[in-house]
Amino acid sequence: MGQRDDWNKKKLIKKYYRITFELTSPLTVGNGESYVTDRDIVRDSRGVPYIPGSSLAGIYRSLFSSPTDGLYFGAELTSEKIEESSAGGKNVLTESRIVVYDAQMEMPSQTKYGKETAKRDMVALDEYKTAIPGAKFDFEVLEPGVRFVTYIEQNMDSPDQQYVINEIAHAWMRGRIAVGAKTERGYGHTKGIRAESAMYELDNAEQLEDWLAFDMYADEWEGGCTAVDCDDSCLGAAEPSSPEYDRIKGACLAMKIFLAEEEKRTVRLRLAQRGGISIRQYTTNVDEEDYRQLTTRPVSGEERENGAEGTPVVPGTSWAGAFRAQMGRLDPGFGKGQPSAELFFGKARGQRQEKSGKSRIGFSESRITGGKWVAYTRNAIDRFTGGTVEGALYSEKTYYNGETELTITCDFSDRGEGKVEEQDRRHLARVLSAAVLDLDAGYMAVGGLTAVGRGMFRVEQIAVDEKLILDRKAGQSPEPEEVFAELVKAIAGEEER
Secondary structure (H helix, E strand, O other), rough: OHHHHHHHHOOEEEEEEHHHHHHHEOOOOEEEOOOOOOOOEOOOOOOEEOOOOOHHHHHHHOOOOOOOOHHHHHOOOOHHHHHHHHHHHHHOOOOOOEOOOOOOEOOHHHHHOOOEEEEEEEEEEOOOOOEEEEEEEEEEEEEEOOOOEEEEEEEEOOHHHHHHHHHHHHHHOOOOEEOOHHHHHHHOEEEEEEEEEEEEEEEOHHHHHHHHHOOOOOOOOOOOOOOOOOOOOOOOOOOOOOOOHHHHHHHHHHOOOOOOOOOOEEEEEEEOOEEOOOOOOOOOOOOOOOOOOEEOOOOOOOHHOOHHOOOOEEHHHHHHHHHHHHHHHHHHHHHHOOHHHOOOOOOOOOOOOOOOEEOOEEEOOOEOOOOOOEEEEEEOOOOOOOOOEEEEEEEEEEEEOOOEEEEEEEEEEOOOOOOOOOHHHHHHHHHHHHHHHHHOOOOOOOOOOOOHOOOOOOEEEEOOOEEEEEEEHHHHOOHHHHHHHHHHHHHHHHHOO
């Protein structure tokens, strides 16, 4: 009777969230097939792209540390756990209390700007910016501006356990969720549009009736505790100095809810073009230019002023390649295959690597606005005769004198292999700061045709987290040495210690 009495004392509570979010950068979630590109995007039976719930579940789990991840999301399915569970019939595997649903895209007829998918090309380059044979790769992406709807459900026996699902909703609404592959290179970033919640205590007869009539997929939710925005009752939303924070923290401790510890520095650069940019997308359409600057779908009024041309972009992969190469030139420790390069830029599993390592430096995709398109025709000249080379005439369209932003994220968090040592953190801060100043001075360029002045930028503003280091638009003109010293301290976090 004792166990039955304990069971009867437990509550059965369900809380739901409907999250509507929008892509702020291209999304790539592969389906393992290569019919259209080398990596096609995952689609449902109707041919409409979607985000699998399994992908979202892993992201939600990563927001929390032990023992929360195992307690609320189920035991991690490792070979050791499976062996332990099967030995002697002792089951140590548990189901997740958080039910995660696929994120469904708004149907194409409901989207604003037309085509939702595009193709991106990648190619590995050597130190001379020459393509490495066999290293070209293309993949399908969903364009920014596409909206999705997803659902989350939590089963609880105490109202205080809702802080888990509240934290997830809060992360969506604050744009902390990045989905799919290459998130450290600017892909799959999102912003929250709307979060609606509904909670039912099933031991209450009236709420039980409401729950039985509840349709999670209905346009309008009725009954339960509904909210237009997400429930801000969570540690991520509460002010640390407020009594509410202390109350929530106490409840989280009692329910064994612990957030994952993060230690990141975010460097934001405001950039102005010095001339043109050449990150090419190729076409065989005879009505178009042979080469044109890579573009993405416009998502703002300022961007749509370009008309049908699209918004020119510098992908995070291009920024990462440019910074990695320049940092390797500045310091041999960041050269290819060196420990510092693999620690911060990651490593791919191969013949000499037993396992891969994720990059600790993230680069955003940069959308360029405020400039103008220029189309022109060029031909190759024979350096011996001074005449044109037969068949070497081609046309190109590129973008000049615009402005953009670049966000660089340095992650010093403990990922299981330990935090980044202080000397490694300062090493990165010094070399990265020098590369930023080289970008400003014109010693580093991004994209193609850099030998003829393409891909150069002037740094108008530098900020690290909330600290403003440089603002030329406000009339600041400090010496590079001063900017370097301040930038190193801010990235390394020396001002906090």
